[in-house]
Amino acid sequence: MPHSESPPESENSPIPMANVDQEQEDTVAESTTAQIPEAQQPADEDVDMTDSNAVLSAPTNGTTHTSESKAGSSAETPNNQDTPVPETATSAPSESKPATGVKLEELFDEMDSDDDEFPTTKAAKREPASSPDLLSSQSDMEIDLHEASDPEVMRTFYQRLFPWRYLFQWLNHSPTPTNDFGHREFAFTLQNDAYLRYQSFTTSDLLRKDVLRLMPSRFEIGPVYTANPRDRKTLRNSSAFRPLSKELCFDIDLTDYDDIRTCCDKANICQKCWQFITMAIKVVDTALREDFGFKHIMWVYSGRRGAHAWVCDKSARALDDQKRRAIAGYLEVIRGGAQSGKKVNLRRPLHPHLVRSLDILKQHFQSDVLEAQDPWRTEDQQEKLLALLPSDQKQLVSALRNKWASSPDRPSTLKWADIDTVAKTSTAKNFDTKSLLDAKQDIVLEYTYPRLDIEVSKKLNHLLKSPFVVHPGTGRVCVPIDVKRGLESFDPLGVPTVQSLIREIDEWKKPETKEGGQEQEVEKHVVDWEKTSLKGYIEFFRSFVIGLMKDEREIKVKREREEGGGGESMEF
Numbered sequence: 003m004p005h006s007e008s009p010p011e012s013e014n015s016p017i018p019m020a021n022v023d024q025e026q027e028d029t030v031a032e033s034t035t036a037q038i039p040e041a042q043q044p045a046d047e048d049v050d051m052t053d054s055n056a057v058l059s060a061p062t063n064g065t066t067h068t069s070e071s072k073a074g075s076s077a078e079t080p081n082n083q084d085t086p087v088p089e090t091a092t093s094a095p096s097e098s099k100p101a102t103g104v105k106l107e108e109l110f111d112e113m114d115s116d117d118d119e120f121p122t123t124k125a126a127k128r129e130p131a132s133s134p135d136l137l138s139s140q141s142d143m144e145i146d147l148h149e150a151s152d153p154e155v156m157r158t159f160y161q162r163l164f165p166w167r168y169l170f171q172w173l174n175h176s177p178t179p180t181n182d183f184g185h186r187e188f189a190f191t192l193q194n195d196a197y198l199r200y201q202s203f204t205t206s207d208l209l210r211k212d213v214l215r216l217m218p219s220r221f222e223i224g225p226v227y228t229a230n231p232r233d234r235k236t237l238r239n240s241s242a243f244r245p246l247s248k249e250l251c252f253d254i255d256l257t258d259y260d261d262i263r264t265c266c267d268k269a270n271i272c273q274k275c276w277q278f279i280t281m282a283i284k285v286v287d288t289a290l291r292e293d294f295g296f297k298h299i300m301w302v303y304s305g306r307r308g309a310h311a312w313v314c315d316k317s318a319r320a321l322d323d324q325k326r327r328a329i330a331g332y333l334e335v336i337r338g339g340a341q342s343g344k345k346v347n348l349r350r351p352l353h354p355h356l357v358r359s360l361d362i363l364k365q366h367f368q369s370d371v372l373e374a375q376d377p378w379r380t381e382d383q384q385e386k387l388l389a390l391l392p393s394d395q396k397q398l399v400s401a402l403r404n405k406w407a408s409s410p411d412r413p414s415t416l417k418w419a420d421i422d423t424v425a426k427t428s429t430a431k432n433f434d435t436k437s438l439l440d441a442k443q444d445i446v447l448e449y450t451y452p453r454l455d456i457e458v459s460k461k462l463n464h465l466l467k468s469p470f471v472v473h474p475g476t477g478r479v480c481v482p483i484d485v486k487r488g489l490e491s492f493d494p495l496g497v498p499t500v501q502s503l504i505r506e507i508d509e510w511k512k513p514e515t516k517e518g519g520q521e522q523e524v525e526k527h528v529v530d531w532e533k534t535s536l537k538g539y540i541e542f543f544r545s546f547v548i549g550l551m552k553d554e555r556e557i558k559v560k561r562e563r564e565e566g567g568g569g570e571s572m573e574f
């Protein structure tokens with residue numbers, strides 16, 4: 003069994019809340035109530051933002067949790083044929099039909115029409131943040147640098163652009179409020195960096211109102227609990243308050259690629275190194291769909307240098323920690339952190355998941371690694387490559403070193419080709435072609451295979467930054483990535499910032515209509531996000547949520563039929 007050597011953490015171990023690295027940007031160490039000192043519990047309802055005792059200390063700059071915490075070993079990867087697959091994952095809930103003829107889309111249209119969640123320009127004119135004064139006196143660059151966390155900018159964003167209703171439907175799995183939403187934990191990072199956990203809301207409007215009141219710079223989403231998170235202290239029996247379900251999440255961050263990317267480091271990214279994320283998404287997404295049968299997988303840009311996956315299928319949400327660890331272990335091949343040494347050393351024959359992954363990754367290796375990153379160009383760098391060749395092929399290694407000595411700065415593409423060319427001319431009697439081929443496959447995987455921060459995936463009660471919040475450092479919105487249609491073309495640096503979006507609202511002109519009589523109607527129906535470049539992202543999110551709710555309803559109808567409950571089911 004994978005991970006059997008890493009025992010579950012004690013419920014009583016202190017939560018490393020202050021250890022969370024803001025630069026790590028996205029995730030917060032999980033905890034249960036028992037792990038938080040009582041004195042630091044946030045006051046439940048009315049939190050005074052100036053009262054630092056009322057909230058937990060903020061995530062501050064600390065150690066990254068990626069390097070030391072990866073407990074698995076490469077031997078536990080898909081090479082291990084025993085890796086359990088969740089038994090629920092294969093039964094796709096698609097057979098039964100909804101009981102009623104009402105289309106979900108129509109239902110939402112109706113609900114949207116009498117709702118002021120997305121005010122139009124007319125209504126929003128009173129908002130100070132959209133006034134020309136705020137945006138015209140400075141250059142765009144200055145605005146982008148200084149005002150991403152400006153309270154008025156954030157207020158405008160939450161008030162006019164954030165897709166509250168779809169966020170609610172996404173987490174609630176139904177248009178009408180259920181415990182899936184009401185017992186869900188939200189955690190706010192306030193403007194003063196205080197961190198407020200165990201917030202919960204019965205409706206999207208109450209969540210929205212509290213966000214507008216507290217103006218968090220961002221917020222995170224935790225699990226659905228057995229009871230309302232706000233009531234946890236009134237529950238005497240600790241087992242009465244425990245996490246029940248949560249999306250299965252994955253986190254990929256470019257800082258874990260610092261030892262192989264040559265174009266950028268730390269918080270910096272460019273289109274070249276973003277390709278590591280692109281290939282990682284392809285591999286993980288494919289495995290989750292083909293090997294585990296998951297259908298509702300949403301990838302979200304983390305706002306700076308990474309991406310998160312939210313696997314939202316009901317079967318994924320119900321996974322316990324052990325199964326989450328098993329899936330994370332199945333996908334983990336590379337351990338990040340260590341700067342030297344061979345990271346990949348796989349058993350043969352390769353697990354089918356790795357054969358398929360290699361197939362996906364080899365073209366990326368050629369163009370995005372060898373050509374774009376040129377990782378072994380210098381003499382120092384080429385030693386890294388030579389160190390990855392089989393240790394018993396010293397002749398080959400020295401022949402290559404000699405060849406490259408006469409042509410300094412030989413590009414990596416040629417050096418990679420040289421390995422085979424030189425190997426073919428080898429005079430060694432027992433030259434082991436197979437071990438060289440295996441080593442080359444290992445190298446391809448080391449330079450392309452997803453580097454996951456699997457701590458995020460292992461536990462039901464891990465919090466993860468919400469989609470569509472603004473990254474305080476870059477001002478960019480954490481938008482979903484359309485993996486089917488827009489993965490290759492996704493440009494993280496082209497993602498709208500909160501400031502650019504507010505400008506777009508102000509600059510929006512209503513489309514010309516041929517018949518004057520329709521003009522008013524056009525204006526009435528255009529909500530603010532539709533006037534901005536957020537439109538495509540929110541529409542994608544909406545269609546994702548509709549697909550999820552549709553399946554969810556089919557599961558429910560099926561279950562009711564099986565139970566013979568039918569119409570008189572216990573629902574109120």
Ligand SMILES: [Zn+2]
Pocket residue numbers: 263265266270271272273274275276
């Ligand atoms: Zn780069």
